Amino acid sequence: MCVVTSTPDVSVLPVDEPVITVPDAAERMGVVVTRVMAHLGDRDMIAVRKDGVRYLPARYFNEDGQLNRFVPGVIKLLLDGSYTEEEILEFLFTEDDSLPGRPIDAVHGHLAREVMRRAQAMAF
Numbered sequence: 001m002c003v004v005t006s007t008p009d010v011s012v013l014p015v016d017e018p019v020i021t022v023p024d025a026a027e028r029m030g031v032v033v034t035r036v037m038a039h040l041g042d043r044d045m046i047a048v049r050k051d052g053v054r055y056l057p058a059r060y061f062n063e064d065g066q067l068n069r070f071v072p073g074v075i076k077l078l079l080d081g082s083y084t085e086e087e088i089l090e091f092l093f094t095e096d097d098s099l100p101g102r103p104i105d106a107v108h109g110h111l112a113r114e115v116m117r118r119a120q121a122m123a124f
Helices: 022-029 033-041 071-080 085-093 112-123
Strands: 019-021 048-050 053-057
Touching: 019 022, 022 033, 022 053, 053 085, 071 085, 071 112
Parallel strands: none
Antiparallel strands: 019 053, 048 053
């Protein structure tokens, strides 16, 4: 079992990547903050830290404010493959010309299953 030692620093994300606080994520999702914290505890999402505050990348969420259904799967596949949280965030938020685009953007469209396939292959 992988043990989380600390929340990654926001610098692992692209400089202009929109992030939201945990309470803002709860409001967006229409749930209580403890539900978002449960998602973090279940490793459905990876938070980043800036100035002691935990943030979530806004791209985790669909236009309706709900957590994209593929995000937890990609994260868990890579965690099972011994990737660190920083490495997972780098994978999700780095341009990949063969997709094309970033995996985090692809999970919101017709390439979501391709991102899952790649994450599964990377984990082994």
